[in-house]
Amino acid sequence: MANRIVVDPITRIEGHLRIEAEIKDGKIVDAFSSSTMVRGIENIVKGRDPRDVWAFVQRTCGVCTTVHALASVRTVEDALGIVIPPNAEMVRNIMEGALYMHDHSVHFYHLHALDWVDVVNALKADPKKTSEIAQSISKWPKSSTGYFTDVQNRVKKFVNTGQLGIFANGYWGHPQMKLPAEVNLLAVAHYLEALEWQKEIVKVHTIFGGKNPHPNYLVGGMACAINTQTAGGLTAERLAYVGQLLQDGKEFIEQVYIPDLLAIASFYKDWAGIGKGFGNYMSYGDFPTNGYADMAGFKFPQGVILDRDLSKVHDVDHRSSEQIEEFVNNSWYNYSDGDDKGKHPWDGETNIKYSGPKPPYDFLNVEEKYSFVKTPRWKGMPMEVGPLARLLVGYGRGNKEIQEAVNAALAHLNVPVDALFSTLGRTAARGIETQLVANWTMEFYDTLMNNIKNGDERMANMDNWEPSSWPKEAKGVGFCEAPRGALAHWIKIKDGKTENYQQVVPTTWNASPRDAKGQRSAYESTLIGTPIANPELPLEIIRTIHSFDPCLACAVHLYDEHGKHISQVQNIESCES
Amino acid sequence: MSASEEKRNTYYESIIKQGYSRRDFMKFTTYMAAFMGLENSMVGQIAKSLETTPRLPVIWEHYQECTCCSESFIRSDHPIVADIILDKISLDYTLTLMAASGHQAEAAKQETMKKYKGEYILCVEGSIPLGDDGNYCCIAGKTAKQSFLEAAEGAKAIIAWGSCASNGCVQSAKPNPTEATPIHKILKNKPIIRVPGCPPIGEVMAGVIVHVVAFGRLPELDGQGRPKAFYSKRVHDSCYRRPYYDAGLFAETFDDKNSKEGYCLYKLGCKGPMTYNSCGTLKWNNGVSYPIQSGHGCLGCSENGFWDNGPFYERKTNVPGFSEGNSADTVGKVAAGVLVGGIAVHALAANISKRKEVKDRIERGIKNEQHIDS
Numbered sequence: 001m002a003n004r005i006v007v008d009p010i011t012r013i014e015g016h017l018r019i020e021a022e023i024k025d026g027k028i029v030d031a032f033s034s035s036t037m038v039r040g041i042e043n044i045v046k047g048r049d050p051r052d053v054w055a056f057v058q059r060t061c062g063v064c065t066t067v068h069a070l071a072s073v074r075t076v077e078d079a080l081g082i083v084i085p086p087n088a089e090m091v092r093n094i095m096e097g098a099l100y101m102h103d104h105s106v107h108f109y110h111l112h113a114l115d116w117v118d119v120v121n122a123l124k125a126d127p128k129k130t131s132e133i134a135q136s137i138s139k140w141p142k143s144s145t146g147y148f149t150d151v152q153n154r155v156k157k158f159v160n161t162g163q164l165g166i167f168a169n170g171y172w173g174h175p176q177m178k179l180p181a182e183v184n185l186l187a188v189a190h191y192l193e194a195l196e197w198q199k200e201i202v203k204v205h206t207i208f209g210g211k212n213p214h215p216n217y218l219v220g221g222m223a224c225a226i227n228t229q230t231a232g233g234l235t236a237e238r239l240a241y242v243g244q245l246l247q248d249g250k251e252f253i254e255q256v257y258i259p260d261l262l263a264i265a266s267f268y269k270d271w272a273g274i275g276k277g278f279g280n281y282m283s284y285g286d287f288p289t290n291g292y293a294d295m296a297g298f299k300f301p302q303g304v305i306l307d308r309d310l311s312k313v314h315d316v317d318h319r320s321s322e323q324i325e326e327f328v329n330n331s332w333y334n335y336s337d338g339d340d341k342g343k344h345p346w347d348g349e350t351n352i353k354y355s356g357p358k359p360p361y362d363f364l365n366v367e368e369k370y371s372f373v374k375t376p377r378w379k380g381m382p383m384e385v386g387p388l389a390r391l392l393v394g395y396g397r398g399n400k401e402i403q404e405a406v407n408a409a410l411a412h413l414n415v416p417v418d419a420l421f422s423t424l425g426r427t428a429a430r431g432i433e434t435q436l437v438a439n440w441t442m443e444f445y446d447t448l449m450n451n452i453k454n455g456d457e458r459m460a461n462m463d464n465w466e467p468s469s470w471p472k473e474a475k476g477v478g479f480c481e482a483p484r485g486a487l488a489h490w491i492k493i494k495d496g497k498t499e500n501y502q503q504v505v506p507t508t509w510n511a512s513p514r515d516a517k518g519q520r521s522a523y524e525s526t527l528i529g530t531p532i533a534n535p536e537l538p539l540e541i542i543r544t545i546h547s548f549d550p551c552l553a554c555a556v557h558l559y560d561e562h563g564k565h566i567s568q569v570q571n572i573e574s575c576e577s
Numbered sequence: 578m579s580a581s582e583e584k585r586n587t588y589y590e591s592i593i594k595q596g597y598s599r600r601d602f603m604k605f606t607t608y609m610a611a612f613m614g615l616e617n618s619m620v621g622q623i624a625k626s627l628e629t630t631p632r633l634p635v636i637w638e639h640y641q642e643c644t645c646c647s648e649s650f651i652r653s654d655h656p657i658v659a660d661i662i663l664d665k666i667s668l669d670y671t672l673t674l675m676a677a678s679g680h681q682a683e684a685a686k687q688e689t690m691k692k693y694k695g696e697y698i699l700c701v702e703g704s705i706p707l708g709d710d711g712n713y714c715c716i717a718g719k720t721a722k723q724s725f726l727e728a729a730e731g732a733k734a735i736i737a738w739g740s741c742a743s744n745g746c747v748q749s750a751k752p753n754p755t756e757a758t759p760i761h762k763i764l765k766n767k768p769i770i771r772v773p774g775c776p777p778i779g780e781v782m783a784g785v786i787v788h789v790v791a792f793g794r795l796p797e798l799d800g801q802g803r804p805k806a807f808y809s810k811r812v813h814d815s816c817y818r819r820p821y822y823d824a825g826l827f828a829e830t831f832d833d834k835n836s837k838e839g840y841c842l843y844k845l846g847c848k849g850p851m852t853y854n855s856c857g858t859l860k861w862n863n864g865v866s867y868p869i870q871s872g873h874g875c876l877g878c879s880e881n882g883f884w885d886n887g888p889f890y891e892r893k894t895n896v897p898g899f900s901e902g903n904s905a906d907t908v909g910k911v912a913a914g915v916l917v918g919g920i921a922v923h924a925l926a927a928n929i930s931k932r933k934e935v936k937d938r939i940e941r942g943i944k945n946e947q948h949i950d951s
Binding site: 011012013014015016036037038039040041043044048049051052055056059060061062063065110114119161163165166167168169170171195198199202203205206207208209210211212213214215216218220221222223224225226227230231232233241352354356358359360361362363372457458459460462465536537538542 | 632634639640641642643644645646647648649651652653654666667668669671672673674675676677678679680681682684685706709710711712713714715716718719720723746747748750751752753754755757775776778779830831832833836837838839840856861862863865866867868869870871872873876878884887888889890
């Protein structure tokens with residue numbers, strides 16, 4: 001009976017995903033990743049005005065809001081040969097930078113921290129010691145004994161009410177929780193502070209895009225016209241507001257997020273040996289400094305690393321059907337000419353065909369198709385994408401700034417480069433790049449202000465706005481590095497309408513089911529070998545899955561030691577009987 | 578001890594237990610009253626209500642959605658909303674934020690459904706696919722529909738967050754491949770508050786919750802089930818660019834001279850005249866801006882079927898589905914007939930002293946409007 005565990009669903013992620021894993025001798029020996037929700041947005045945008053598509057596909061995700069809009073406008077601009085003004089490029093960079101700062105911080109504190117931080121244990125902390133720790137790692141002003149005493153009292157009283165709300169039934173007291181009580185208290189205090197702070201940094205989106213979540217974008221540039229002379233557009237006040245928000249955000253990251261990350265990571269160095277995966281990493285590159293066409297000017301370089309070999313970085317070509325293909329061997333879709341071959345996204349199809357078990361069900365049939373996620377491959381190989389991939393590609397490319405940031409973090413934690421290829425490495429990489437992006441975003445802001453100072457107030461290139469100026473047929477690809485990894489959209493335009501549209505998103509790379517050759521994608525691959533201390537509370541699975549910051553909600557099922565399916569929690573009693 | 582006999586803390590008790598003072602509590606109720614646009618005399622009533630009302634358990638479900646509603650909810654800027662309301666409503670189940678997963682998460686939900694039967698609020702984020710027997714969205718092996726009906730049974734009231742749960746939103750746009758369906762079409766026998774928007778404004782979401790917990794009753798709803806407090810005015814009616822509309826001053830394209838002057842975006846497809854929402858009054862992210870202020874027309878994201886009423890950048894005078902039965906009113910009438918008079922009246926009201934400028938503007942406005950209608 002002790003083997004029987006059920007986790008369904010995993011929380012603190014976006015969307016609906018389910019993983020079934022097989023445990024033997026206290027370790028995961030196999031895992032199956034499945035997304036159980038589909039909306040068919042790629043089919044919905046067919047036939048629509050390409051200039052409208054960004055708004056539809058932006059709704060793919062409201063957490064990393066902006067990235068699909070950005071990829072989409074870049075896709076349409078690529079198809080129509082539109083070059084946007086430098087100011088619009090900088091505004092897009094600044095918005096994406098603000099997103100990184102927001103999204104990564106929220107991931108760390110509100111989605112991932114409760115895997116490592118024991119909220120209840122914080123009640124045992126000595127606030128004076130917490131204060132000493134806080135002051136030893138950061139100059140953040142909220143660090144007095146009195147402050148942490150107040151936080152602790154508040155948590156204590158909250159717990160005493162008996163209604164724990166979102167903290168009910170957490171993994172408190174789990175043997176894998178290893179932080180001292182004082183560090184737990186520090187993290188709980190910053191959980192609450194980050195919840196307050198996160199609504200500030202997104203105001204950058206509100207100023208440029210009118211709202212957050214889901215700010216507005218525009219094919220050809222951005223809609224927020226600049227007018228420094230009369231009321232009506234972006235004035236010095238609006239721009240100063242952005243500058244202040246970015247500065248405040250950068251301080252929070254430097255003085256709260258990064259010190260906390262390093263402090264917490266230092267207690268979990270064993271996780272540098274868990275969650276390794278297959279070792280292929282891909283980044284499309286992003287944050288143009290000299291126009292989107294000049295990839296050499298990107299802050300994050302593009303490239304592919306194979307088998308952890310940082311000495312060689314391969315180039316990515318989104319247009320090549322030899323390089324990027326999507327497969328549906330194990331996905332609930334059909335291809336019109338058979339499921340055995342892959343398709344380049346320009347020729348991609350989204351023909352939904354569910355063939356899984358009839359709900360309510362306990363288990364998927366993983367011998368057949370088992371997910372709504374397609375399986376993308378680069379030259380036939382699985383790729384891991386995300387913060388770690390970006391930093392490794394940058395490291396491999398010899399980017400000094402990235403190398404220094406990575407080396408500094410490794411030195412601080414006193415771990416070798418190999419430690420990066422892990423659950424801990426993924427979580428640390430996210431923090432390291434947040435710091436980099438926060439710095440770069442200030443540079444983008446300065447560039448924008450300098451452009452305006454020099455008299456360039458253009459924000460949109462409307463030369464090719466009218467469909468009458470478009471070719472009869474065109475195709476384009478647009479990409480960016482979303483917080484969760486490499487993201488690209490492909491469009492075919494015909495007679496002024498969207499003829500075909502495909503999105504290959506970061507979580508498609510990471511969460512997809514295995515391919516026809518049986519090669520696992522990142523989630524499935526990295527779970528293998530993960531030790532499970534208590535199968536009733538498989539915190540370890542959640543840690544590794546959360547280290548990817550999934551854009552999907554997860555449901556995790558485990559098999560018993562004999563590889564036989566075990567019950568879901570809802571049916572556990574009947575299963576035992 | 579049976580569930581119903583267990584003592585539950587009132588808002589007031591639990592706030593005091595959390596270390597807040599009576600003064601903090603009164604400040605909070607004052608904020609809330611101000612926030613809801615109530616008179617000072619109502620403060621006492623809110624305070625009394627919170628002091629005696631038991632904590633309200635909330636179950637928050639996620640179906641076909643993008644989580645923008647949850648994200649918007651945590652953007653709510655009210656300090657006490659962030660510090661207290663998120664905890665005070667006892668958010669017992671939400672996939673986005675709760676610490677527990679799987680068995681523990683589901684157990685928390687089951688416990689709330691059992692212990693607070695008939696008393697909890699069910700919030701739904703996302704639409705429910707009915708196509709292919711509901712196979713397009715499964716959670717814990719159940720379809721979204723199965724899960725929804727189960728949670729709805731014991732709910733006191735249901736809140737449909739955002740355009741997905743209220744109207745179906747993007748996944749229900751043509752050809753609606755999964756038969757994405759808003760929840761009021763699936764369940765008829767419970768009160769459903771529809772809070773549309775993609776997403777709704779964070780402060781609107783908090784405001785709806787606060788209304789329910791503070792007054793112990795649902796807010797007054799319009800014919801479409803939307804709280805009148807937030808959806809009774811068109812964006813156009815409260816738009817600071819409205820005078821330009823009335824004066825016939827329009828941006829002709831993006832980043833042109835007129836758009837830099839902040840002129841009306843109607844000709845660039847702004848749906849403000851057909852859209853009922855609080856964007857012009859509350860604005861977004863604690864009043865920082867809203868789409869029109871940032872130079873992009875309103876997409877009409879809180880209106881039923883807005884995705885299929887495009888193209889977005891085309892001017893529309895008669896949009897099917899937009900606020901049916903309401904006064905999508907007369908956008909045509911306003912635009913065509915009333916406008917000339919409107920220009921004169923507004924020009925006077927604005928007390929523009931330069932007569933020539935007024936005359937020029939009126940002429941340009943009429944010309945523009947003729948151009949629009951041509």
